Amino acid sequence: MDHSKILTQQKNYIASKESNSIQDRIELLKKLKSYIEAHEKEILDALYADFKKSHFEGYATELLVTYKEINLFIKKLKKWSKPKKVTPTLFNFPSSDYIYHQAWGQVLVIAPWNYPFQLAINPVLAAIACGNSVILKPSELTPHTAKILEQVVHAVFPKEIAYVIQGGVDTSTYLLEQKWDYIFFTGSVPVGKIVAKAAAEHLTPTTLELGGKNPCIVDETADIEIAAKRIVWGKLINAGQTCIAPDYILVQKKVKEKLVKLLIQEIEASYTKHVDQSPDYPRIVNEKNFERLAKMLSAEQLLYGGDINERDLYISPTLIDEPKLESASMKDEIFGPILPILSYTDFDEAEQIIHHYPHPLSLFIFSENTSRAKQWMKQFKFGGGIINDTIVHFVNDRLPFGGVGNSGVGQYHGKHSFETFTRKKPVLHRKTWIDLPFRYPPYENKLALLKRVKGWLT
Structure with missing residues (x-):
């Protein structure tokens, strides 16, 4: 399928207000977990084919980490998604103030080759749980795992919610030329700088998981x-x-x-x-x-x-x-x-x-x-x-x-992933049963009073 058509379908889906409810997303996470459990051997065999990684190490460092993240989102997503009430300021009395968590929209995830399953699927599942749509670009350096990732994502998620695009540098370059609402990249520092530069063209927020000399x-x-x-x-x-x-x-x-x-x-x-x-x-x-x-x-x-x-x-x-x-x-x-x-x-x-x-x-x-x-x-x-x-x-x-500085920008895992793939949106609900005239012009003779009450307002 033409990649541009998939990108357009996802953009239209995000803009259509037909995004899945929280319960729908939880059901997708449960489906993802069941599918991974049913295909564990295929995933572990793919990791062995790419690295000669033992099944024990593959399970411990790839599948176990993924199950842990899925289970946490299934358990906590409803709680995390509730608007959070915050204390209003006296200046806006009377009002009710809230923080809403809103999905960014269309997310690009570019995954690395070193832990090619969990470092791809974990940001994908977190982004989807938060209400985003996702394009996943797996690493071409681990082709067996990239193939199984495509199988998993396409079997579990509708293409307007998640889709895998395979390819090398040319594919990454093409994807980075598109306009995204968020980019999540894991990889080397030099490539991270390329991603940051491409994101800056559209002022796209990013998470860059890089590395360094530890x-x-x-x-x-x-x-x-x-x-x-x-x-x-x-x-x-x-x-x-x-x-x-x-x-x-x-x-x-x-x-x-x-x-x-x-x-x-x-x-x-x-x-x-x-x-x-x-x-x-x-x-x-x-x-x-x-x-x-x-x-x-x-x-x-x-x-x-x-x-x-x-x-x-x-x-x-x-x-x-x-x-x-x-x-x-x-x-x-x-x-x-x-x-x-x-x-x-x-x-x-x-x-x-x-x-x-x-x-x-x-x-x-x-x-x-x-x-x-x-x-x-x-x-x-x-x-x-x-x-x-x-x-x-x-x-x-x-x-x-x-990381910090050269070793990365942004953080994730667990609730921190939820906070990464949503934007905090402040909402203030002002009441109308009283409307004090103090804030409105003319301001003559009001400055002295403002100075006297500044301690209450700050």
Whole structure:
């Protein structure tokens, strides 16, 4: 079907005042959940075909997160959608004041390849639950998952409510040239800037979920065994292709040697010494990303790993020793199973390294000194932070998820998704049974009285 016809149908539907009621939208969410449950194996098989991602990891990081979001919207949508009464100002007495939540209209969702199912379907279901129509552009780099996404969306939703348009850069360019009421993008910083520029042409509001170089600090008081276990898990899930994964470690010099030893032990305990044979270790998404990561290894001093197999798109878990800040592994976000380790002696030295880069999407610190850890959390700007773990803040829908500055614009998850895909619309209902003349001209002799009552009015 001609894409322009679909776009027009959705625009006409939004403008026609025929948008589904809240209960209709809840029924669509229930239908979506049932369809996903009935096709779990197909979805997990698609993720394996794109990444060699195990069914356990696929279920935990893609389906479970999606079920959680669907269930929350089904449970809370009616409550969230009710107009909220707010306290009126004395200046407008007598009146009743409300905040209504209104859908933006037609939404474009451009999804990434690293978690290609849940990072596509979750913003789509949230936008639809809020009363919007959606065009979803899945990533062409994960074609098997993109195909199943199209199957899911077209089976569950009428095309005037949601539709999938497949394609590469040309398709994205075409879609960004259109006028949207809202754009939701997840991906890299360079492409995020392109999206922001395109949105600015029409003054379209956006959410940009991007990334950055996420520091993981390990101080001398940390439980090093726990730190190693949780760092390895957070870094190597999805073979490191996770926007919130630790991008480099900053470890206090006194405990560096112990940490490195335990990181290696934990890698081998999780995936064996023959990581390429582990059924739980995914692969790099494509040749382009494989080559980018392989080049990083050629110029670095390795502490562990460095094995590659281009035919299998396999790169082993790799630890890099004290890279320079200008090196390939430290210049940009790694987005792979490569983990640079830098040491520091005091806070000032660590702070200088962290401030060398734009504000990250995540920051992690392992420390048993709670007051110090909290102070570090206050000191730096980042999207989301964790003390004594990695990446798990993502699963708490009560916490807003998003970046700051270079790592993103806007937040979502749970109620924060509802607030993203609706606009707060203020409404004031003024009563007519009294109409004080004070505000009307002429203003002669009224200024002195206004000054006397300003404390009541402000």
